[in-house]
Amino acid sequence: MQINEPYYRRDLAYVFDQGYGFHAEACAPGILALLEPVRAGGGVVLEIGCGSGLLTKRLVEAGHRVIATDASPAMLDLTRAAVPGAEDIRTLVLPDDPLPAVDAVVGIGHALNYLPDKAAVHRALVAIAGALLPGGLLAVDLCDLEWGAARQGAMAQGRVGDDWAIVTRFSQPAPDRFDRDLTTFVRGADGSYRREDEHHGNVLIDTSAVPALLSGHGVTATIGGSFDDEDHPLPVGLHSVIGHRARKMG
Structure with missing residues (x-):
């Protein structure tokens, strides 16, 4: 990612916060439903690419413990103002920054597609898989070649x-x-x-290859067109990746 001139500087961050909340609103019901076991167990949710906190706010209001992260300082400023109840709000630049061990990783707005190439996207997915505790959930969106x-x-x-x-x-x-x-x-x-x-x-990546990639790192995943069985379909070419790490046996 660009660090000296990051994406979503002050004015663009403001415009997206004011005018593009519809994606978070469409994705939130499905993600909240997927996360219900995490909320009930008091687990921690890591949000990647939190933007201005539109989804973060919905997560916190639902009772989740949330670590909200983004690579844009301007977006993080907006999140801090909008969601003071988040457990932590911090800079995170994938694929190289370390991730905390968490019970779920979520992200909307195709944050991983901002990485420089397919290899970096795959490295980020592997890092996310490695951050999931046993029984952990992954729910992110990715732009496919179809996009x-x-x-x-x-x-x-x-x-x-x-x-x-x-x-x-x-x-x-x-x-x-x-x-x-x-x-x-x-x-x-x-x-x-x-x-x-x-x-x-x-x-853009071939998302059909993602389940095999994640399977090699202990996460069983599926690719779909929404986070909630098509009740709120994603735009054409934007795919959901929903995965689970197995619970330890015995």
């Missing part, structure tokens, strides 16, 4: 809020890459708008 194929030639998009606007342009430099150029306009205290640009590059 790019379904969006070839996608037109630029724009959205406007009360004090912000965003224009997003798309490109696909390779079958396993999907890039976005995002321009934000956010109104400052003096009433004028400031512009900021970010380039986001995502690596």
Whole structure:
């Protein structure tokens, strides 16, 4: 990941917090249902790519002990303000930062696809598997190669809020890459708008290979189109990865 110029700097973090909460709202019911045994047992949930805390808030409100993590300092600032009840809120840059041992790892917003290549994504998945305690749960979303194929030639998009606007342009430099150029306009205290640009590059992977990868590290996983049996389907090409580490016997 980019450390000197991280993704989701102040203005883009604000825009996504204000205008893109629908993904967290769609994913939360399924993830909360999957996590119910963890909540009942008092376990700890590690959230990767927590963003501005939209899912974090739902987890804490449901009674979970949550360690919320992200690579964006601006996003973490928003999470700290929005979810003071989280057990911990910290910087985490996969695949190399150490992960605490936890009862569940969750993440939405395809955070792992922001890593530089497929090898890094696989390393991150292995690290996540290794962090799960016996009986632990994994629930994350990942962009498949299908994500790019379904969006070839996608037109630029724009959205406007009360004090912000965003224009997003798309490109696909390779079958396993999907890039976005995002321009934000956010109104400052003096009433004028400031512009900021970010380039986001995502690596796309063949998610069908993920179960075999995780199986080699003690986690049985399935790939799907939602976190709750299609009641809240994910966008085309965004797949759920739901896995479990076996409980120790005897």
